Amino acid sequence: MEDAVRSHLERELEAARHALAYQTESERRAWAIFDSAAIGMALVGLDGRFLRANRAWERIVGYDEAELLARGFQDLTHPDELAADLAYLHEMLNGTRESYQLEKRYFHKHGHQVIVRLSVSLVRDCQGAPLHFVSQIEDISEERHAQEALHESERKFRAVFDQTFQFMGLLTTDGRVLAVNQTALRAAGVSRPDALIGRYFWETPWWDFSPEVQAALKEAIGEAAQGRVVRRKVRNRTARRGVIDVDFSLKPIQDETGRVLWLLPEGRDLSEVEAAEMELARRLAELHQAQELTRLKDQFLSTISHEMKTPLSLILGYAELIEERCEAKELVAGIIDGGQRLTAHLNDILDYSALVTGSLPLYKTEVSLNEVIANATAFVEREAQLKDLRLDVAIASDLPPLSGDSRRLSQMLIALLDNACKASPAGGHLGLNAHTTPGGVQIEVWDTGAGIAPEDEARLWEPFNRLGLGGRLGLGLSIVKMLAELHGGRLSLDHPQGKGNRFLLRLPCDDPRCCPP
Numbered sequence: 179m180e181d182a183v184r185s186h187l188e189r190e191l192e193a194a195r196h197a198l199a200y201q202t203e204s205e206r207r208a209w210a211i212f213d214s215a216a217i218g219m220a221l222v223g224l225d226g227r228f229l230r231a232n233r234a235w236e237r238i239v240g241y242d243e244a245e246l247l248a249r250g251f252q253d254l255t256h257p258d259e260l261a262a263d264l265a266y267l268h269e270m271l272n273g274t275r276e277s278y279q280l281e282k283r284y285f286h287k288h289g290h291q292v293i294v295r296l297s298v299s300l301v302r303d304c305q306g307a308p309l310h311f312v313s314q315i316e317d318i319s320e321e322r323h324a325q326e327a328l329h330e331s332e333r334k335f336r337a338v339f340d341q342t343f344q345f346m347g348l349l350t351t352d353g354r355v356l357a358v359n360q361t362a363l364r365a366a367g368v369s370r371p372d373a374l375i376g377r378y379f380w381e382t383p384w385w386d387f388s389p390e391v392q393a394a395l396k397e398a399i400g401e402a403a404q405g406r407v408v409r410r411k412v413r414n415r416t417a418r419r420g421v422i423d424v425d426f427s428l429k430p431i432q433d434e435t436g437r438v439l440w441l442l443p444e445g446r447d448l449s450e451v452e453a454a455e456m457e458l459a460r461r462l463a464e465l466h467q468a469q470e471l472t473r474l475k476d477q478f479l480s481t482i483s484h485e486m487k488t489p490l491s492l493i494l495g496y497a498e499l500i501e502e503r504c505e506a507k508e509l510v511a512g513i514i515d516g517g518q519r520l521t522a523h524l525n526d527i528l529d530y531s532a533l534v535t536g537s538l539p540l541y542k543t544e545v546s547l548n549e550v551i552a553n554a555t556a557f558v559e560r561e562a563q564l565k566d567l568r569l570d571v572a573i574a575s576d577l578p579p580l581s582g583d584s585r586r587l588s589q590m591l592i593a594l595l596d597n598a599c600k601a602s603p604a605g606g607h608l609g610l611n612a613h614t615t616p617g618g619v620q621i622e623v624w625d626t627g628a629g630i631a632p633e634d635e636a637r638l639w640e641p642f643n644r645l646g647l648g649g650r651l652g653l654g655l656s657i658v659k660m661l662a663e664l665h666g667g668r669l670s671l672d673h674p675q676g677k678g679n680r681f682l683l684r685l686p687c688d689d690p691r692c693c694p695p
Contacts, residue, residue, distance in 0.1 A: 214233070219234065227250045238317045271308055296315050297314045344444050348440055354376055355382065365416045386415075402430050409425075424448060529589075545583075547579065554591035554610075555595065574613040
């Protein structure tokens with residue numbers, strides 16, 4: 179009897195040992211699976227603190243298991259999402275929810291945010307009392323960033339698609355509408371794209387006004403579906419402007435194997451293009467006409483100046499001979515003066531024309547300003563004496579030579595001095611001052627005449643005005659200003675406190691005497 183009992187107990191004990199070993203091995207395997215799982219897994223206490231976490235969880239949040247066990251999930255959760263998490267946990271503890279899933283953000287150990295897909299369930303004991311939570315997380319940061327990038331790309335594409343001036347859409351290979359941009363919708367007078375989505379393209383308002391146009395469109399869609407690009411000028415109906423001409427194309431969109439996936443219809447309103455082409459043609463015709471008029475003007479000036487200069491030279495020559503022998507010298511002097519004035523007018527016209535067209539050459543050399551000023555003042559001395567004018571000349575002793583065209587520099591000063599003579603009343607006063615300035619030389623020519631009103635200054639530089647050189651064509655100051663600019667300088671008008679004008683001629687100079695200290 180005792181042996182039987184002993185044998186039974188031994189069998190029971192052996193069975194218990196086998197059961198314990200099996201349970202231990204099962205638990206070891208379960209924890210091995212837990213630790214090596216590809217997704218993050220953790221046991222979380224009812225107070226939210228971590229009880230155990232696998233390697234995937236550690237990798238996702240950057241903390242090792244020891245660091246996690248010293249924290250709760252609340253420490254890792256983004257504050258904006260903690261309330262929803264806690265509400266779900268309370269529902270599970272109250273028995274109204276078995277589990278929950280959500281997307282949330284955890285703070286990584288290094289400070290950045292990790293987006294995860296979280297699944298949580300509650301483990302209870304055999305009496306139904308809550309023991310702990312089982313949490314699983316999957317890192318979806320890259321997936322979310324890719325989705326955000328895709329959404330941003332789609333948003334940008336849609337913005338370009340809708341804002342382009344061309345009519346655009348997307349069709350299936352059999353011609354059904356998948357998408358239409360806002361430009362095309364506005365042209366058709368349609369407010370919402372879903373009114374057209376799914377319809378055959380040729381049945382839409384752009385094409386349904388003509389069976390012939392619809393038939394041609396069907397044929398074009400068939401060609402494009404075979405992989406060919408179709409482009410032609412077509413008639414299209416719009417809500418506001420009726421039927422218009424459109425530059426229309428159908429392009430197949432193919433995958434890497436060449437299979438046609440979709441068709442891309444595009445249309446450009448040719449009305450504005452044709453109007454622009456007509457306007458361009460009109461302006462080109464006007465330009466051609468202006469160029470021809472300029473050519474004729476230049477030819478006329480060249481011819482008339484040549485034809486007038488020859489007899490003028492003869493008249494002046496003979497008049498000078500007559501003056502030597504004739505007693506009526508004043509009359510002959512008048513002939514000579516008139517001929518000289520006419521010659522001056524012709525020279526002004528030729529110079530102005532050459533300056534405007536950019537064909538006036540400059541023959542630059544090193545020029546002595548003292549000599550140029552002396553020649554210019556000598557030229558106007560006779561007229562100054564006839565009007566009993568006092569001519570003052572003040573030239574700085576350190577006036578350097580300039581690089582310029584001596585003839586044109588003299589022409590500028592003679593014109594300014596002649597203008598001052600004519601502007602000054604009899605017994606008046608005029609003068610010329612010359613001195614160095616930083617980077618150049620300044621020559622001032624002034625008079626004691628009535629002066630130019632400030633409101634008239636803008637007109638002073640216009641050709642053929644009568645504000646400047648009296649008794650001339652009104653080209654003098656325009657020519658001086660352009661000659662100054664051709665030398666790299668400028669001409670301006672100063673308004674002194676008293677009467678008269680003061681013209682400032684500034685010319686560049688790289689001589690050390692013109693450099694600022």
